[in-house]
Amino acid sequence: MTDPGSGAFESGLDATARSAASPADRSLTSAESSAIERAAEAALRPRRLEEFVGQGVVREQLSLVLDAASARGRAPEHVLLSGPPGLGKTTLAMIIAAELNAPLRITSGPAVQHAGDLAAILSSLEEGEVLFIDEIHRLARPAEEMLYMAMEDFRVDVVVGKGVGATSIPLELPPFTAVGATTRAGLLPSPLRDRFGFTGHLDYYRPDELLTVVLRSGQRLGVEVDHEAAAEIASRSRGTPRIANRLLRRVRDWSEVRGSGRIDLEAARAALVVYEVDERGLDRLDRAVLRALCERFAGGPVGLSTLAVAVGEETETVETMVEPFLVREGLISRTPRGRVATPATWAHLGEESPDPSAGASPTLGRF
Numbered sequence: 001m002t003d004p005g006s007g008a009f010e011s012g013l014d015a016t017a018r019s020a021a022s023p024a025d026r027s028l029t030s031a032e033s034s035a036i037e038r039a040a041e042a043a044l045r046p047r048r049l050e051e052f053v054g055q056g057v058v059r060e061q062l063s064l065v066l067d068a069a070s071a072r073g074r075a076p077e078h079v080l081l082s083g084p085p086g087l088g089k090t091t092l093a094m095i096i097a098a099e100l101n102a103p104l105r106i107t108s109g110p111a112v113q114h115a116g117d118l119a120a121i122l123s124s125l126e127e128g129e130v131l132f133i134d135e136i137h138r139l140a141r142p143a144e145e146m147l148y149m150a151m152e153d154f155r156v157d158v159v160v161g162k163g164v165g166a167t168s169i170p171l172e173l174p175p176f177t178a179v180g181a182t183t184r185a186g187l188l189p190s191p192l193r194d195r196f197g198f199t200g201h202l203d204y205y206r207p208d209e210l211l212t213v214v215l216r217s218g219q220r221l222g223v224e225v226d227h228e229a230a231a232e233i234a235s236r237s238r239g240t241p242r243i244a245n246r247l248l249r250r251v252r253d254w255s256e257v258r259g260s261g262r263i264d265l266e267a268a269r270a271a272l273v274v275y276e277v278d279e280r281g282l283d284r285l286d287r288a289v290l291r292a293l294c295e296r297f298a299g300g301p302v303g304l305s306t307l308a309v310a311v312g313e314e315t316e317t318v319e320t321m322v323e324p325f326l327v328r329e330g331l332i333s334r335t336p337r338g339r340v341a342t343p344a345t346w347a348h349l350g351e352e353s354p355d356p357s358a359g360a361s362p363t364l365g366r367f
């Protein structure tokens, strides 16, 4: 069986499954991972379901699906994992194969350009194999249709030859388990969604869960991490284990070079000051957006593109990489007239929210 945790194994995925990296100054707090980072991540991945922290509901449901299938001696039903980046979809897919003691094949929506590519993968599957399809919402239409049939009837039609002489040969497939991962479950066509027997939706982690992630990762990295330091890192990690692990690695750098090598609260705080990640997990760009909103536009309402120009970023960057977390945190509010600051925004910047009688946003009535 291929080792699901090996860095070399995963690097095959990097070239095909991933598109552009995040802008350089977002590398610390972005939930996406770069190709280089994935090797570091592989070393920190939990290998078994019992090591997988948090997501209690999904874990319990999944363990029932897997145990029941194992007891019957059959491949489990197909599994769909959905949720934002960095929450553990790939990790869970690898765990599924490990728990079933089954071989794992990895591909991704963008890597399957033609139905023929998928046919080649499907027709070489072994009995019981787990086929992980990352970014499954990005599969091309013909491949998607082939997958419907493969998932439901364990059969594909392989087209041989071209033009008028082309014939289609039905091919039986051994029973296998498809595991699809998507950050955009809403984009999956319902016929595809319906072919998954179990869908697990991963949600953001609680700080106490991330604390456990940080402590375990510290052990794996061979570095001593105090409880308070782990809590500090966890609380700045935006509910995302990928970010928690990344901040931990940066704090470890700091403590090895400037500190004692041990990670205590002081080291965690000092390192995160250097890396400009504040106590709510906001980075420089997040704060620049909030500051522009409050200081230049008096708390709004202001249009997104105006806000983006004010911080010297593309509108799309602000919309997709900055704003969602700020909205989630209640630090920006979206209104039909534009983006507005909330009392929490002013508080976070350490500023007084303006007096409504001063006329900054008289119609909003929220200050």
Ligand SMILES: Nc1ncnc2c1ncn2[C@@H]1O[C@H](COP(=O)(O)OP(=O)(O)OP(=O)(O)O)[C@@H](O)[C@H]1O
Pocket: 031, 032, 033, 040, 041, 042, 044, 045, 046, 051, 052, 053, 054, 055, 084, 085, 086, 087, 088, 089, 090, 091, 092, 181, 183, 213, 241, 242, 245
């Ligand atoms: N529940 C968890 N417990 C411990 N570590 C976790 C957990 N979930 C994720 N991680 C860690 O976070 C990192 C990112 O997880 P993973 O690659 O599985 O995310 P993903 O959901 O597949 O992200 P993407 O959408 O970008 O593909 C992994 O290196 C893993 O170590």
Ligand SMILES: [Mg+2]
Pocket: 089, 090, 091, 134, 181
């Ligand atoms: Mg993934």
